[in-house]
Amino acid sequence: FLRLFDADENSIYHKTNLYYPFSGRREWQLAAWILHSGLSMEKINSFLALEMIGDLPLSFHSARELRGRAESLPSGPCWKSQVIPTSHPTKSLAVLYWWDPLECIVTIFNHPLFHNCIDYTPRKHRSSLGYTYTDWMTGDHAWEMQSALPHGATLLSTILSSDKTCIT
Numbered sequence: 129f130l131r132l133f134d135a136d137e138n139s140i141y142h143k144t145n146l147y148y149p150f151s152g153r154r155e156w157q158l159a160a161w162i163l164h165s166g167l168s169m170e171k172i173n174s175f176l177a178l179e180m181i182g183d184l185p186l187s188f189h190s191a192r193e194l195r196g197r198a199e200s201l202p203s204g205p206c207w208k209s210q211v212i213p214t215s216h217p218t219k220s221l222a223v224l225y226w227w228d229p230l231e232c233i234v235t236i237f238n239h240p241l242f243h244n245c246i247d248y249t250p251r252k253h254r255s256s257l258g259y260t261y262t263d264w265m266t267g268d269h270a271w272e273m274q275s276a277l278p279h280g281a282t283l284l285s286t287i288l289s290s291d292k293t294c295i296t
Contacts, residue, residue, distance in 0.1 A: 146241060149197040151187045159188070163198055202238070205231035229288050248284050250274040 147156040162172055172191035175181060188194040205227040212222040236242055250270040253260040264270055264285055274283055 149187070149200050151185070155186060158184075158186070159194055159198065162194060169195075204235045229286065233284070233286060248282050250283060 145152065147153055150156040150159055162175070167175065169191040172194065176186075176189055176191070176194075182189075188197055207225055207227060209223050209225045212224050214222055237246065247265055250265050250273075252271060253262065253266055259266075261267055265283075270283060270285070277283070
């Protein structure tokens with residue numbers, strides 16, 4: 129998956145600036161606020177033309193430049209939907225909305241913030257008292273599953289759904 133990240137034409141910039149195409153976190157926060165504000169392109173141009181805003185070292189100076197930078201950002205998974213047939217009449221259709229779990233995993237693997245944070249190597253921690261179990265990847269079952277995989281393959285544990293119950 130990381131090959132896809134490195135193949136992105138902007139990956140060289142993301143390695144040194146996680147907020148690229150914006151200059152940094154503060155500019156990204158301002159851009160996100162403007163883009164989510166519901167302001168028209170004309171109002172955004174008026175805002176960016178304010179003397180106080182003009183004094184900021186922004187990498188965009190018009191709504192068109194801001195929109196262009198935002199559109200160059202990689203997109204995440206797309207919502208999918210399916211009408212669920214019911215055996216009883218309802219006031220409105222029952223619709224199931226979801227994200228494809230594999231698309232979500234690919235998005236996470238390609239995100240530069242998580243580049244060195246994903247743990248997919250089972251391991252055993254030994255101490256004078258025996259084994260220490262700290263998470264699923266240190267458990268016997270993960271070790272046994274990894275041992276059964278072909279050379280070069282690895283486990284990737286994923287929680288596909290959660291009811292916000294703490295599992296640690």
